[in-house]
Amino acid sequence: MNLEEQIIQIAxxxxxxxxxxxxxxxxxxNDVLFKVAELIEENREKIKEENKKDLRTGEEKGLSKALLDxxxxxxxxxxxMIDGLKQVASLPDPVGEITKTWRRPNGLIVSKMRIPLGxxxxxxxxxxNVTIDAAALTFKSGNAVILRGGSEAINSNRILGAIFQEGxxxxxxxxxAVQVIPxxxxxxxxxxxxxxxxxxxxxxxxxxxxxxxxxxxxxxxVLKHYKGVCHVYVDNEADLEMAVKIxxxxxxxxxxxxxxxxxxxxxxxxxxxxxxxxxxxxxEAGVEIRGCxxxxxxxxxxxxxxxxxxxxxxxxxxxxxxxxDNIDEAIEHIEKYGSSHTEAIVTTNYEKAGxxxxxxxxxxxxxxxxxxxxxxxxxxLGAEIGINxxxxxxxxxxxxxxxxxxxxxxxGNGQIRE
Amino acid sequence: MNLEEQIIQIAxxxxxxxxxxxxxxxxxxNDVLFKVAELIEENREKIKEENKKDLRTGEEKGLSKALLDxxxxxxxxxxxMIDGLKQVASLPDPVGEITKTWRRPNGLIVSKMRIPLGxxxxxxxxxxNVTIDAAALTFKSGNAVILRGGSEAINSNRILGAIFQEGxxxxxxxxxAVQVIPxxxxxxxxxxxxxxxxxxxxxxxxxxxxxxxxxxxxxxxVLKHYKGVCHVYVDNEADLEMAVKIxxxxxxxxxxxxxxxxxxxxxxxxxxxxxxxxxxxxxEAGVEIRGCxxxxxxxxxxxxxxxxxxxxxxxxxxxxxxxxDNIDEAIEHIEKYGSSHTEAIVTTNYEKAGxxxxxxxxxxxxxxxxxxxxxxxxxxLGAEIGINxxxxxxxxxxxxxxxxxxxxxxxGNGQIRE
Numbered sequence: 118m119n120l121e122e123q124i125i126q127i128a129x130x131x132x133x134x135x136x137x138x139x140x141x142x143x144x145x146x147n148d149v150l151f152k153v154a155e156l157i158e159e160n161r162e163k164i165k166e167e168n169k170k171d172l173r174t175g176e177e178k179g180l181s182k183a184l185l186d187x188x189x190x191x192x193x194x195x196x197x198m199i200d201g202l203k204q205v206a207s208l209p210d211p212v213g214e215i216t217k218t219w220r221r222p223n224g225l226i227v228s229k230m231r232i233p234l235g236x237x238x239x240x241x242x243x244x245x246n247v248t249i250d251a252a253a254l255t256f257k258s259g260n261a262v263i264l265r266g267g268s269e270a271i272n273s274n275r276i277l278g279a280i281f282q283e284g285x286x287x288x289x290x291x292x293x294a295v296q297v298i299p300x301x302x303x304x305x306x307x308x309x310x311x312x313x314x315x316x317x318x319x320x321x322x323x324x325x326x327x328x329x330x331x332x333x334x335x336x337x338x339v340l341k342h343y344k345g346v347c348h349v350y351v352d353n354e355a356d357l358e359m360a361v362k363i364x365x366x367x368x369x370x371x372x373x374x375x376x377x378x379x380x381x382x383x384x385x386x387x388x389x390x391x392x393x394x395x396x397x398x399x400x401e402a403g404v405e406i407r408g409c410x411x412x413x414x415x416x417x418x419x420x421x422x423x424x425x426x427x428x429x430x431x432x433x434x435x436x437x438x439x440x441x442d443n444i445d446e447a448i449e450h451i452e453k454y455g456s457s458h459t460e461a462i463v464t465t466n467y468e469k470a471g472x473x474x475x476x477x478x479x480x481x482x483x484x485x486x487x488x489x490x491x492x493x494x495x496x497x498l499g500a501e502i503g504i505n506x507x508x509x510x511x512x513x514x515x516x517x518x519x520x521x522x523x524x525x526x527x528x529g530n531g532q533i534r535e
Numbered sequence: 536m537n538l539e540e541q542i543i544q545i546a547x548x549x550x551x552x553x554x555x556x557x558x559x560x561x562x563x564x565n566d567v568l569f570k571v572a573e574l575i576e577e578n579r580e581k582i583k584e585e586n587k588k589d590l591r592t593g594e595e596k597g598l599s600k601a602l603l604d605x606x607x608x609x610x611x612x613x614x615x616m617i618d619g620l621k622q623v624a625s626l627p628d629p630v631g632e633i634t635k636t637w638r639r640p641n642g643l644i645v646s647k648m649r650i651p652l653g654x655x656x657x658x659x660x661x662x663x664n665v666t667i668d669a670a671a672l673t674f675k676s677g678n679a680v681i682l683r684g685g686s687e688a689i690n691s692n693r694i695l696g697a698i699f700q701e702g703x704x705x706x707x708x709x710x711x712a713v714q715v716i717p718x719x720x721x722x723x724x725x726x727x728x729x730x731x732x733x734x735x736x737x738x739x740x741x742x743x744x745x746x747x748x749x750x751x752x753x754x755x756x757v758l759k760h761y762k763g764v765c766h767v768y769v770d771n772e773a774d775l776e777m778a779v780k781i782x783x784x785x786x787x788x789x790x791x792x793x794x795x796x797x798x799x800x801x802x803x804x805x806x807x808x809x810x811x812x813x814x815x816x817x818x819e820a821g822v823e824i825r826g827c828x829x830x831x832x833x834x835x836x837x838x839x840x841x842x843x844x845x846x847x848x849x850x851x852x853x854x855x856x857x858x859x860d861n862i863d864e865a866i867e868h869i870e871k872y873g874s875s876h877t878e879a880i881v882t883t884n885y886e887k888a889g890x891x892x893x894x895x896x897x898x899x900x901x902x903x904x905x906x907x908x909x910x911x912x913x914x915x916l917g918a919e920i921g922i923n924x925x926x927x928x929x930x931x932x933x934x935x936x937x938x939x940x941x942x943x944x945x946x947g948n949g950q951i952r953e
Contacts (some may be wrong), residue, residue, distance in 0.1 A: 136870060140894055213893065219915060225904060227914050232896045234926050313750060317926050332731060338756040338927050359949040366951035452554060474944050475631065476558055478650045486643060486947025495952070496645050496943065497637060508652050508735050509756050510928040512940045522930045525914065526892050529904025531777040533784035534913070 120300065124308035127263060127296050128315035131236045134291035135261035139233050143210040145288055146257055150206040153284035154199045157249070160280055161195055167272040168245070175269050187243045188269055198249045201500070205253040208499040211518045212259045215526075223532050229523040233259035235317035237520065238309055239502075240265045240331055242323035245273035252281050252295045254502050258520035261294045263316065265309060267323075268301035275299055310335040322503050340510060342503035344430040345375030345458035347488040350447040350473070351391055352464035353384035359485060360463040361395050366487040367461065369402045373432045375504060376459050376481075376491040380427055380437040382447045385411070388440045392416055404434045411440040427454040444469050448476055455479060457506045459491035480506055480513030538718065542726035545681060545714050546733035549654045552709035553679035557651050561628040563706055564675055568624040571702035572617045575667070578698055579613055585690040586663070593687050605661045606687055616667045619918070623671040626917040629936045630677045633944075641950050647941040651677035653735035655938065656727055657920075658683045658749055660741035663691035670699050670713045672920050676938035679712045681734065683727060685741075686719035693717055728753040740921050758928060760921035762848040763793030763876035765906040768865040768891070769809055770882035771802035777903060778881040779813050784905040785879065787820045791850045793922060794877050794899075794909040798845055798855040800865045803829070806858045810834055822852045829858040845872040862887050866894055873897060875924045877909035898924055898931030 118126070157164065168190040175185050211231045218228040237260050241247045248264055255262035266274040278297030285292045298305050310319065313336040321331040322342045332339055349367050351360045367378035383391055392415045399406065406412070407426045408419035419438065426437045427450070441447045444462075451460050461483040462473040470484045481491040491514060493501025498516025505512055511519030536544070575582065586608040593603050629649045636646040655678050659665045666682055673680035684692040696715030703710045716723050728737065731754040739749040740760045750757055767785050769778045785796035801809055810833045817824065824830070825844045826837035837856065844855045845868070859865045862880075869878050879901040880891040888902045899909040909932060911919025916934025923929055929937030 139896060221913075221915055225908060225914075230892075232926075332754055335754075336750055338758075338925065340756075356949070362949060362951055370952055470946075474648075478557055478942060481943040481945065483945040483947060486945055486950040487952055489952040490643060490945065490947075490950065491943070495639075496643075496945075497639055507756065508650075508940050510940070513943045522926050522928070524896060525899040525909070525931045527899065527901040527904055527908065527914075528888075529901060529908075531774075531780060532904040532908065533780055534788055534905055534907040 120302060120304055121308045123300075124298070124305055125312060127298065128236070128309070128312035130293040131261040131263050131296060132315040134293040135233065135235045137291050138256075138259045138261055138294050139212070141259065141290060145290070146210065146259070147206040149284050149288050149290065150202045150253055150257065152287050153249070153253075153281050154202040156280045156284055157195060157199050157202075160276075161192070164190060164195065164273070164276055164280075167276040170272045171270050178269075180269065184243060184269070188245065188273070190245055190273055194246055198246055201250055202253050205257050205500055208257065208517055210257065211521045216523060224530065225532055226528040228526045230526045231518070231521040232524050234520055234522055236261045236263065236315055238263045238265065238316045238319045238337065240306060240309075240319065240321045240323070240327065242267040242327060243270060245270040245277060247322065248274045248277040248297065249281065250500070251502060252278075254500055254517060255520060256294060258517050260520055263296050263298065263309065265298045265306060271301050306331070307334050310337060313337045320503055338509070339507070340503075340505045340515075341507045343458070343506040344456050345377070345504070346379045346428065346430050346454060346456040347376055347459045347491075348380050348382055348451050348455060349378050349461045349463065349488060350382040350441075350444070350451075351384060351387060352444060352462060352466065352469055353386035354466040354469065355387065355391075355463040356465055357387070357391060357394070360391060361398065363461065363463055363485070363487050364395050365398050365402075367489055368399070368404060368436050369434070370487075370489055372434050375430070376488050377432070378436070378488050379429060379431055380439065380454065382450060383438065383440050384444075384447075385440050385442055388412070388415060392438070399436065402434065404436050406436055406438055408438040409440055412438045430456070444472060448473065451477055451479070457508070458504065459483070459488045461486060461488050480504065538720060538722055539726045541718075542716070542723055543730060545716065546654070546727070546730035548711040549679040549681050549714060550733040552711040553651065553653045555709050556674075556677045556679055556712050557630070559677065559708060563708070564628065564677070565624040567702050567706050567708065568620045568671055568675065570705050571667070571671075571699050572620040574698045574702055575613060575617055575620075578694075579610070582608060582613065582691070582694055582698075585694040588690045589688050596687075598687065602661060602687070606663065606691070608663055608691055612664055616664055619668055620671050623675050623918055626675065626935055628675065629939045634941060642948065643950055644946040646944045648944045649936070649939040650942050652938055652940055654679045654681065654733055656681045656683065656734045656737045656755065658724060658727075658737065658739045658741070658745065660685040660745060661688060663688040663695060665740065666692045666695040666715065667699065668918070669920060670696075672918055672935060673938060674712060676935045678938055681714050681716065681727065683716045683724060689719050724749070725752050728755060731755045738921055756927070757925070758921075758923045758933075759925045761876070761924040762874050763795070763922070764797050764846065764848050764872060764874040765794055765877040765909075766798050766800055766869050766873060766879070767796050767906060768800040768859075768862070768869075768878070768880045769802060769805065770862060770880060770884065770887055771804035772884040772887065773805065773809075773881040774883055775805070775809060775812070778809060779816065781879065781881055781903070781905050782813050783816050783820075785907055786817070786822060786854050787852070788905075788907055790852050793848070794906050795850070796854070796906050797847060797849055798857065798872065800868060801856065801858050803858050803860055806830075806833060810856070817854065820852065822854050824854055824856055826856040827858055830856045848874070862890060866891070869895055869897070875926070876922065877901070877906045879904060879906050898922065
């Protein structure tokens, strides 16, 4: 069997499994998740051994320390996986939920009922914990999943996939509900992206290169977990103390994540007062400022910001700053340079808060809170499979419900159309 | 400017227009719709003249009578367009609707708010009325639309697009919110399908060939309005009189539409009684039966059904019939041969009704009612842009709400993450 046939077979089996999974009751699905948690506990040493193979190959290939760190599965991370599985088991099952019911004049009772999407392909880089996290969420929501992790993590992903399948088999369900693509050839991704007959949705998680590659080659709808060029706009009517807290938190608390702020927009009237104050804290934290002319007049240490800096997702202690004339200029800037991820306004003005919420159409928009809240777990979705920056299906953080779709269910008593 | 540049410019202008459209209030949008209705009234003769050009070309090219009929814009059809515009104006505006609100333990108030999708590309065949219907729905929901109709209807589509733009300009809104691709080259579709930077969603409406072409070439997510291989399953515990009414209505009332029944499944225990009775009516209506062996034993006039017949969307007075042993066999048949469109069960048994509703994951599932009800207008959505058979975003009949997506809107009072 050549590679293409192998991928087609994986996809076809996933489709078959998804039909069975759609009918499985919640208790059995939860039992499997607890069983997988148990199996990870029992197989700690084996998992770490396989992971060491990946780490050794990574070292030989000269992966950066940061990448090697992301790749490592230590006891702490295995504990997180185990906790994650139990937590997903504790979440309500979205499948079968009736979200709405209405009655038509002819007596038909029309409802919308959640069902699984079907087969989901997830293409991700490096972190092997995604293998278990994504499998748990897709499994709980009655889907089948095809996981394609980074080649650096192939041994780790393979054993985690095998352990998940062992848990599935223990309850007599189809193990093809969770499949890890067992080869590292990039061609495998291309073949996977062509199986629109069997795969219903592709979620890529990774850098711009991966996401572009997937969008270009996919015949299957793609929901992009794209970059986060997030903004905080500090209005002239902001509570200054609050603005300092939020602008500091959004940049410094965890700069390497997608919901960290990358560009700070400041109303001209408040810039002279606000910028020196926040800069004291930023300097202590080691934040490099790249600013517009006005910013550089107020903060002489700031470097000049280029056009590219305003488009950039730094994922680091670097911040672009721009002083704007008013809220309209702030919104225009966000529309032009933003990535539809997350934006916040700090203001005490009711009208302006409302305007920002209505007119900024990023996936998450906040008033007087840090961009760092844009996260499925923090927003109460229980967990998160990614943050969708494609304006389709489920925009923003995607929890279990985002892995379902609603069908129309209609109760009649003999109605026909005339 | 070559064709590719022309399409890119159309797409870029649509994106700009969509940003403005997202902020337009409901009253202004409705005023435009009423204005367009007025302009169609005033321009009846001009529209019919342009349409005659298309009809003449169609005749010269030897289009079938059925296709020429679909292409024609007579006074009745213009009246329907005018009524359609007024009806869409009367529908509630989904934009800005808060669908859900909850409070987090930290005091954040999280809501989901509907916003337009952005730019929608609609690719359709023949019927020029789609130009106005689709433009009205996308406009009302705050989107920009790029319309690519069939080459046979190019003159009709161009004048209808120009009239819609005149209505938009009358209220100072960007006319690029509704654009008709003014050329007939098939290459134009390919270029359009590559503008994933500007276009958010593609909806193809047409035959299998068109839909396959679009899926293969699109970098933009596609929601398919695919074929309807709809089933009615008559259970052994059905009310026979009701089953006859429904099976007759689903096939005969309007056989050429996608929600008409194509395959009838009958429980073995009831077949001897039910089939002769329904066949009396079918014969009168001129329905050709293609049946399994058991069917042909009961209805000697039936032709033998091939494997292809069970996959077929006849759109005609032809019906495939299969006798099955039980509800499980019926569900398996639907899963294998169906197109995820619409299926109905006729039964008086509560358990079996529930099982069918839960386990059949087509976009619309009915108990004791005709498949012909699967229609946005009939289900209370007000209107319909198509029936989505792709399990993503909005499965089934798509109304105005299906042309929006929900963003997260968060009210805080200084919350930061620790």
